[in-house]
Amino acid sequence: MIRYLYIAIVIASLFNFSGTAHALSPDEVMKKAQAAFLYPGKDSKIRVMMRLISREGKERVREMTMLRKNFGEAGGDQKYFIYFYQPSDVRDMTFMVWKYPKKDDDRWLFIPALNMVRRIAASDRRSNFVGSDFTYEDISGRDIEDDTHSIVKEEKVGDRDCYLIKSVPMDEKGTDYAYKLSWIDKERWLPLKELYYGRDGSVVKQFSADEVMDIAGFWTATKRTMKNLVSGHRTEVTFQKTEYNLNIEDDLFTERFLKKPPKRWIE
C-alpha cells in the first residue's frame, strides 16, 4: 500500500515538474530572438548612421535609409532597399537585397555615375557590409538550423536577465569563427551582447546593443557596436529614425525603382 502511494507521489511530482518549468529549448530562444531582432513588424524604414572607426581613431561615415519588408513568417524571405547619402561620392547609389534563408541572396546595385543597374551574384555572407565590421550575415541573420544551439546558463547583462546561448556552426567552412556566445534578453528577446570566438579560442569579434528603445511597441536596439578585436577596428551604428508597419508596397523592391526611388521613402 505504501509502495503504491510512493509511486503515485513520484508520478505526480513528475507531472508537476514538467508542468511548471515550461523550459524553452535553445532553438526556441533563438527563434524568438530572430523574430524580435531581425523581423519586427511587417516592414520598417530606418535612417542609419554608421561610423567606421579604425584603431588609430580614423573615422569614415556611411549614411543610408534602409527599407525592409518581410515576406512570410519570421525566419522567412525578406527584401531590403538601401539608399545612400554618404560618403558624398556615392550619394544616390541604391542597393537592393532579396534575402532567402536557404540560398544565396539576390542583389542589385544602381551606379548613378554610369546610370546603370547591375545584378550582383556573390556567395559572401561573411563579407563586410559597405566596408563596416558588420557582415552581410550580421545584418540579415543566419538561418537558425545552420548552427547547433545550447543554453549555457542564465546571466545578467547590466540589469537585464538573459539566456546565454552557445551556437556552433554545423559547417565550419562557412564561417570565420568557431562558435558564438549570445546573451538574449529573456523578456524583450533582443541579443544584448555577442562574442565570436576564433579557432584558437580567443574572442575575435564583439557585438553590443548599446541603447534599446521601445518604438511603436517594438523593442529596438537603436545603438549598436561591432568591434573587431583582431584589427581594433569598430563600427558604431545609430538608428536616427525608426518607423514600423508603413505598408511599403511590394513593387518598391524591384529594379525599376533602384534608379529613381520614390521621394517619400528616401527623404
Added chain:
Amino acid sequence: MLKNAIRRLVTFSIDYPKTVIAIVLAVTAVFAVQFPKADIDTDPENMLEDSQPDRVFYQKVKKEFGINDFIVVGITDESGIYRSESLKGVERIISQILKIKGVIAEDVISLTTTDNIKAREGTLEIRPAMSRVPETREEVETLRRDIAGNPFLHEKIVSADGKATAIYIPIQKKDMSYRIGSELEAIVNKELLPGQRFYLAGLPIAEDTFGYEMFKQMAVAAPMAGLGIMIALYIMLRKVGFIFIPMMDAMISIVWAMGALIGLGYPVHIMSSMIPIFLMPIAILNDVHVLSEFADRYPSIRDRRKTLLSVMEDLYIPSFFAPLTTSVGFASLALTHIPPVKVFGLFTSFGIAAAWLFSMTIVPAVIMLIKEEQFEKAFGQERKHLWQKNILKGIGDFAWNRSVLIVAGFSLLLIVGIYGITRIQVNDNPVRWFKESHPLRQADTMMNRLFGGTYMAYLVVEGDKPEIIKDPKVMAYVDRLQKHLEEEPLVGKTSSVADIVKRINFVLHDEDKTYDTVPDSQEAIGQMLFLFQSSGDPDDLDNLLDVDARQANIWIQMKGGDNRQMTQVEERAASYIQKNPLPEGVIRVQWSGLTHINKVWQMIMVKGMLFAVTDSFILVFILIAIQLRSFLGGLLAMLPITISIVASYGLLGIFGRDYDMPIAVCSALALGLGDDLAIHFFHRIQHLYRVTGSLSEANTRFFQEPALASFRMTAVIAVGFLPLLLSSLTPYITVGTFFATLMTFAAAVTLLLLPATTKLLGRLYLKK
C-alpha cells in the same frame, strides 16, 4: 712601468698556477650561466636603428595598409594544375593552411580564397576564383579562362602554362616564418600527388631560415674551425698539450664575450653570432707567439719557468700593444649607425682583451702544471733541421737581397688591387646566402620563373588631402607609372587601386575591352570602389588604398631581390617621375617593402663598414705610430693591413664577386690580423737592431724564432678556417675563404715587404 705590471701578473701566474686557473674558471662560470638567457634575433630589419626613416616608414605603411610579410607556396604539376584531381588536392591544402597559427587567413591569396570579379549574362559575379572544384571538362575550361582573363589572378595564382599554382600566405610576424614553413611542408607533403612538387619562397622565409640555419651552423662551424686550427697547430708545434692551450684560451674568451653580451640583455643577432668565428683566430694569436717561442727556446734553457720568463720578456710589450690596437679597432665599430655592428664591435673588443689576459695568466699557469719531463721529451733535442726554419731562412734572404724587386712587386699588386676595387659591385640578396643547391634557392628560381615574382616592394603615392587618390588624373597617373614599371623585365606584376577600378569598369561594361581603363569621373571611381568594397573582400582594398583615400599603395612583385635589381627598378620609377611630373595634389612617391628595406640596410651596412674600417684604420695607425715613436714606422706598419685589404677586395672586383654583407664584415678582421703581424715585426726588429747594431744582422735573426711565430700563426689561421668551406651557407664559405686570403696577403707583406723596406728605409726610423 707597464712592462713591470705585466711581468708581475705573469710571475704571479707562474707561482700560483692553480689559484689563477681557479679564478679564471670561476669567472667563466659566471659568464657561462648567462647563455640560457640568450634571446635570438634573426630579423635583418634590426640592422637598422629604430628611428631610421625607411624603417619608420615601412612600419607606417604596414600599419596603414594592413600589410604583412608573405611566404609563397608553389605547387607544380607535370600533368597540369587544371584537373579535378589536382585542384581537389590544392583545395585541401589551402583549407589546412588557413588553420595554421600565425597565418592571417583572411588575407591569403589563392585559388579558393581570392575573389574573381566577372560579368556573366549581365550579372556581376564576385566569388572566389574557385568556389568549388570543377568536375567536368567544361567547368575546368571555364576556370582556366576565368583566371587567364583576370590580370589580378593570371600569373599570380596560376602560372601562364597552367602547370603551377601559388598560394601567398601573409604571416603575423617574420620570426614565425621558419615554424610556419615547416608546418606548410608537412601539410603539402601529405597531399602531394605523383608528378607534383612544391616550393617555398619569399624573403621572410629565406631570412628566418637563414637565421635558424646560421645558429645550427655556428654549432658546427665554430668547432670545426677549432678542430682545423688544432690540427694546424699540431703540425707546427708537435706537442699535443700545446694545441689545447690556445683552444681553451679561445673558448674561454668566447664564453666571456658572448656571456657578457647575453648577460647585458643584448639579443644574439646574425652579426653577433659571428663573434666566435672572429674571436677565435684573434684570440689564439698571442698564445701562438708565446708557445711558438717557448718551443724554440726550451731546448737551450731546459727549465720551463726560466724559458717562460725569457720568452715573455720579449713579448710583454708587443703582445700588449697588438691586441690593444685590435681591440680599439673593433671597439671603434661602435661609431657606426648599425646597432648589431656596434654590439659586434664592442663585444669582440672585450673578447680580445679577455684573450690577452688569458695569454698572460692561463698560458703560463698551464705550462707550469705540465711536468718538466714532458717538455724534456718533446723539445729535449734541438731541432736544427726544422723545415719551417729553412723555409723562413730562404724567405728572409730573398727579402733582403731582392728588396727593390719586392717593393716593385707589391706596388704592382697594390695598383692591380686598386683597379679591382674600382670594379667592385655592391650587391646583396638574403636568398643568395644559401648555396645554389639549397631548396630555398631552387624554389626562388622556380617560382620567379613561373609567377609574377616573389620579391615584394611597395610604392606609396601620397596626396595632400583625403579623397585625392580617387581623382581621375591621379588614378590615371598611377596606372601609367605601373605600365612603365612593368616594361622592365625584372618587374613581374604590379597591382594597385587603379587595377581594381579598371577591372570593375571593364566588368560593369560586360567585359568590353574599351572599358579596361580608368574612368574620367571621380564619382564613377568612388562608386566603383564602393561597389568593390561592399561586395568583395574589403581587406583587398585596404591593402591598396588607405582609409581616407589620401594614399595609394602600388604592389610591385619582382623576379629578383638583389640590391642592384631593386635600385634599378627604383631608378626606373624616378626617371619616369622626372619626365612626367606628379599630378596636382600628389606630394610624394616613396618606396617601401621588405626588398627595399633590405636594400637600405645592406647599403648602410656596406658603406657603414667601409667608414668604420677606415676609422679603425686611422686609429690603428695613430696607435702604432705612437708605439714606434715614428711616423714613417707607423705608415710602414700599416702596410700588411692596407695591402691585404686592397689586394683581397681587388681580387673580388676582378673576379666579379659581389661585395655583400659577409664580405663587408670580413674587412674588420684584416685590421686584427694585419696589425698583430706588423706590431710584432717592428718591435722585434727594433730590439734586434739595438742589440746587434746592424740591419742585416737584425733581419737574419728576425727570421729565426720571431718570424717563425708569425709564419705559424698565418698557417694556422689560413688552414684552420678551411672547414668553413664545407658550410651550406655562403657567408661562411666567404668568411673562410676571405680569412685565408687576407691572412696570406698580410703574412706575405710582413715577411717580404717589411724586411725589404727595412733594408731600404730602416735607418730612417729604427733607433740604435
